[in-house]
Amino acid sequence: AKMSPPVVEVKMKKKKKRSTEDVEAGGGAKKGKLQPVRASGTPTGSKTKTASPGGSGKKKAAASGRAWTMGSDPLKGRIMVATRDLEVGEVILNEQPLVAASWHEHRCLECHEPHAASTCKEVAAKYPKTVAEKMDDIGEALGTIDGFDELDMSRRLIKLLNLARLQPERAELTRPCTAHNMDKCRAIIKDIKAHKVACVIVPAEVKDEEAARLLAVLNTNSHELGEWGGSGFFPLACLSEHSCQANCAFSTSGTELWVTVVQRVKSGAPLSIDYCDATFEPTAVRQAHLLEDYGFECVCERCTTQPDRARAFLCPEAGCTSKICPVGLGKKPSDWKCLTCRTQLSKPTRIRYKKIEKALADEGPQDLEEIDEVLEHDVFHESHYIIIDALVELGEAMAKDDEQVRNGGAEAIWKRIIRLANEVLPEVHHRKAIYYDNLAQVQVAKGDLGAAKVSLTKAYQVTEKACGKDSPLCQQARQLMLNPPQNIEAMQASYESMRELAAKKQRMGVDGLGFL
Numbered sequence: 001a002k003m004s005p006p007v008v009e010v011k012m013k014k015k016k017k018r019s020t021e022d023v024e025a026g027g028g029a030k031k032g033k034l035q036p037v038r039a040s041g042t043p044t045g046s047k048t049k050t051a052s053p054g055g056s057g058k059k060k061a062a063a064s065g066r067a068w069t070m071g072s073d074p075l076k077g078r079i080m081v082a083t084r085d086l087e088v089g090e091v092i093l094n095e096q097p098l099v100a101a102s103w104h105e106h107r108c109l110e111c112h113e114p115h116a117a118s119t120c121k122e123v124a125a126k127y128p129k130t131v132a133e134k135m136d137d138i139g140e141a142l143g144t145i146d147g148f149d150e151l152d153m154s155r156r157l158i159k160l161l162n163l164a165r166l167q168p169e170r171a172e173l174t175r176p177c178t179a180h181n182m183d184k185c186r187a188i189i190k191d192i193k194a195h196k197v198a199c200v201i202v203p204a205e206v207k208d209e210e211a212a213r214l215l216a217v218l219n220t221n222s223h224e225l226g227e228w229g230g231s232g233f234f235p236l237a238c239l240s241e242h243s244c245q246a247n248c249a250f251s252t253s254g255t256e257l258w259v260t261v262v263q264r265v266k267s268g269a270p271l272s273i274d275y276c277d278a279t280f281e282p283t284a285v286r287q288a289h290l291l292e293d294y295g296f297e298c299v300c301e302r303c304t305t306q307p308d309r310a311r312a313f314l315c316p317e318a319g320c321t322s323k324i325c326p327v328g329l330g331k332k333p334s335d336w337k338c339l340t341c342r343t344q345l346s347k348p349t350r351i352r353y354k355k356i357e358k359a360l361a362d363e364g365p366q367d368l369e370e371i372d373e374v375l376e377h378d379v380f381h382e383s384h385y386i387i388i389d390a391l392v393e394l395g396e397a398m399a400k401d402d403e404q405v406r407n408g409g410a411e412a413i414w415k416r417i418i419r420l421a422n423e424v425l426p427e428v429h430h431r432k433a434i435y436y437d438n439l440a441q442v443q444v445a446k447g448d449l450g451a452a453k454v455s456l457t458k459a460y461q462v463t464e465k466a467c468g469k470d471s472p473l474c475q476q477a478r479q480l481m482l483n484p485p486q487n488i489e490a491m492q493a494s495y496e497s498m499r500e501l502a503a504k505k506q507r508m509g510v511d512g513l514g515f516l
Helices: 020-024 058-064 121-126 135-142 151-166 168-174 182-194 208-221 283-294 347-362 368-375 385-398 402-406 409-424 430-446 449-467 472-482 488-504
Strands: 068-073 077-082 091-095 099-102 223-225 230-233 248-253 256-261
Touching: 099 151, 135 151, 151 168, 151 208, 151 230, 168 208, 182 208, 208 230, 223 248, 248 449, 248 472, 256 449, 347 385, 368 385, 385 409, 385 430, 402 409, 402 430, 409 430, 430 449, 430 488, 449 472, 472 488
Parallel strands: none
Antiparallel strands: 068 077, 091 256, 099 230, 223 230, 248 256
16 A cells, blocks of 8 residues: 555655754754645645635635734744634635746746746746746756755746846845845855856846845745645745744645644734644754754744653653653753653653663664564653654555555554654644544555545544635545545545646735735
8 A cells, every 4th residue: 555645744855863962962953854735735725816815715804804914023023913813724824926936857947837948938038038048058057056956946046036137026025034044145146146157047137145135035935835846935924933833834735825723813913833844853953953944043832831742751750651741952850840740850860861862863763663662661652753753654664565554554553643643743733634644545455444434534624624624635635535535546546636736736826915
């Protein structure tokens, strides 16, 4: 049973896994893998009507009023602020990108069709002749510049620089956005200007410092567009602040991005999303990731005053079956107390736990036997991030093993993952929909269609709250729930159809310039 893409999925850029101890020692972050939610996991908007920032369509906007406005914070600058009380599942924004580009070499950077950009009429109409005729050569040239080897990034820069030449007022939409790693971006622009082929992409109207700022904005604020096959910059969505326990979540479909409320929000409260989707990562790793990629130290409640539920250790107190999750970074002895009996971990035990944790973060358990062996040492609680990560990898592997599917081993693993996810994750979280969807795939492959329908129903219920009931993602999940595939081939065909639909979508979302 090949694991097909789930109905909801948020992807992060794949990075080398790092432990909490590595980060504390200055070894860098375990960065996220920014995966976009897409067609088997990414939402869209209405076909013909332009949505407002207050909802996904005119009817809802008129009934409930605009959901948010721009506010100001002395440290964060412009932010999104709720103008009324917001309920879970409410879509507050769907937006088309200011610029978006494909990472597929065979796709044109403007029309997204499978032909050379240098032969495209749209490219010829929008770009100077010196750029249009050599667009394919320029793409190859930019790939040779140090630190600038991602095709979709180079294409987005080409498009944004050209937009700054043709419509400087639209390029001004980037002004409120964070521009991190300016020194690196200045160096890249300098290398571009010095390249005999690539130099033509920087218009004479755009100064070098401004070109570097635009690159830094793209590098810091872009969202991946999974099944469409690229990435885009969304100026309004970028106004939402970060929180590791965000009250909103974003998802994409085609080239469109949606923002949905996942926790009840009071009027006047700032609206936030999780920039790195660090679902099970410990506090130190999340903070290092945000500092390196976005240039700020996160001081949200989850990072500073709440127990780090990703780091769950067994309470050593006799008779207690609860767990110890250190508060924040766990720097003080008093941060290491049992969630139930409040027993404080002794210094020798604390040192021992952290040493074992670091060793297993470097090389975690590889199979079910090793996972159970780790748990037998009475150090880790089953909901520790190292255990959950190992279980997810094992679940994906078992789903491809016919014997494990038939004997129920794969199904048992995914049920175990879901139980632990409910302990660690917030009540509404897209990962739960992913896991229920994966469970359903295994059950369909096993032939237990009744159980699969139950799992698909739960996946739909989570998707409805995480993405909004009118979103395309939710509609796709609803169709799977109402018409469960009868075999794994039919299920994979359903996902393939969703992926193809998302790859073709280029609809009209909210116009950021008009709103601002």
